[in-house]
Amino acid sequence: MSVKHRLFKLFMLVLVAWLAAASSGIACTLFVINDDSTVFFGRTLDWEHPLPGAVFVNPRGLVKTSLPWHGAWPVAGEGTTKLWASVYGSVTFSAYGRDFVASGMNEAGLVIAEASWMADYAPADNRPAVSCAQWMQYQLDNFATVKDVVSHVDDLRLDGEGWHFMVADASGAFAVVESSSEGTEVLQSSVSKYPVLTNAGVWQLLEFQAMIDPSSGSYSANMAAGEDSYARYLRGIWYLRERRKDTAPVTSEDAWQMMDSVRVSDTRREIVFDATNRTVTWVTDSNRIRRTLYLADLSFEAKSPVLIVDVDAPNANAGDVAWALQPYSLAVNRQLVQSAMRAIHGDDVRIEPTDPSGFTLEQVVELIATHPR
DSSP: OOHHHHHHHHHHHHHHHHHHHHHHSEEEEEEEEEOSSOEEEEEEEEESSOOOOEEEEEOTTOEEEOOOEETTEEOTTOSOOOEEEOSSOEEEEESSOTTOOSEEEETTSOEEEEEEOOOOOOOOOSSOEEOHHHHHHHHHHHOSSHHHHHHTTTSSEEOSSOEEEEEEOTTSOEEEEEEETTEEEEEETTTOSSOEEOSSOHHHHHHHHHHOOTTSOHHHHHHTSSSSHHHHHHHHHHHHHHHTTOOSOOOHHHHHHHHHHHOOTTEEEEEEEETTTTEEEEEETTEEEEEEEEGGGSOOOTTOOOEEEETTOOSSOOEEOGGGOEEOOHHHHHHHHHHHHHHHHOTTOOOOOSSSSOOOHHHHHHHHHHOOO
16 A cells, blocks of 8 residues: 555544544543453543533342334334343443443443444344443343343344443453444454554554554654544553553553543543442542442442432542432432533424324433333
8 A cells, every 4th residue: 555545544534533523522542441351441532522420329120111212213113122231330421311321330340432423323123222321221231241232232122322332341351332224233353452442443443553563653642632532542552552561460550551541521421330340430620539339348238228319529539439429319310411411402392203292302301211120
């Protein structure tokens, strides 16, 4: 390939990533950093405006029903549904309310998170259609390993927000899940040696990686200097490559240093999941104190209450913040969903009709907020 052709392909890859990020509004970087004994999963949420959110503690034995979904909105009363009871307890992060998550880890050490992308979805069939957010909760509720998730990846039909996903477990296995009109595609750890995902398609990222020589000089450094998907991806794989030269054990500080390498000007949240020791630590743009929940100290027993804490609170203490958890309530969940909808879509958003009458924003908020029973 000529240098001119190579430069043109790089330009087109970066342009596609920029358009994807611009169309979604929300960008993310996901990564796994691990050695033979410890596995950390990191996630950033990057967005131009502050975004409300909450952390949920979900016990085992909760009975769930899929909420029929199409495009960006629920379509209550349409399609088949799936009923299940959670096998594993979990800690999840959400702006859309309980059971509609953006990332989380269950008590078995399975971690999953999303990154915005221009996903397409398979045509309707006899499977229940769910949003990307509820699809992730289903994985955390039911499975302990990446192998389990891959085996059941098509239990539900994705039809939602255009996300793709990274999933990892306590063994260090990871996979990327993407959807297209042809169905669901899974790329497992045997294909890529650098578990980093941003807002470009995984095959685009791998092609970009193959075209960039990390040992080259200023050319590669310039490519890594921006905030687009390819720049963040490049900084991520560079960090992993350099860290792997060090034989010292991987620690949580390595995960936070890698987080530093992919942070951008509008990063709102940073989360490190320790899949080995079952802890989750996070900071937000408005509260840089590291707050942690230790899953071993939480009650996931059936009939234990669902608990919740604002993602930006508490402000006073670093370390274990289990003391700040409060019992879940519908009123709090409704307020969270309403605030997030308005932050993302604006006060005057009109829902595209899915039937002759359509939905108002208030009806959509109520459908999502009241869905968990």
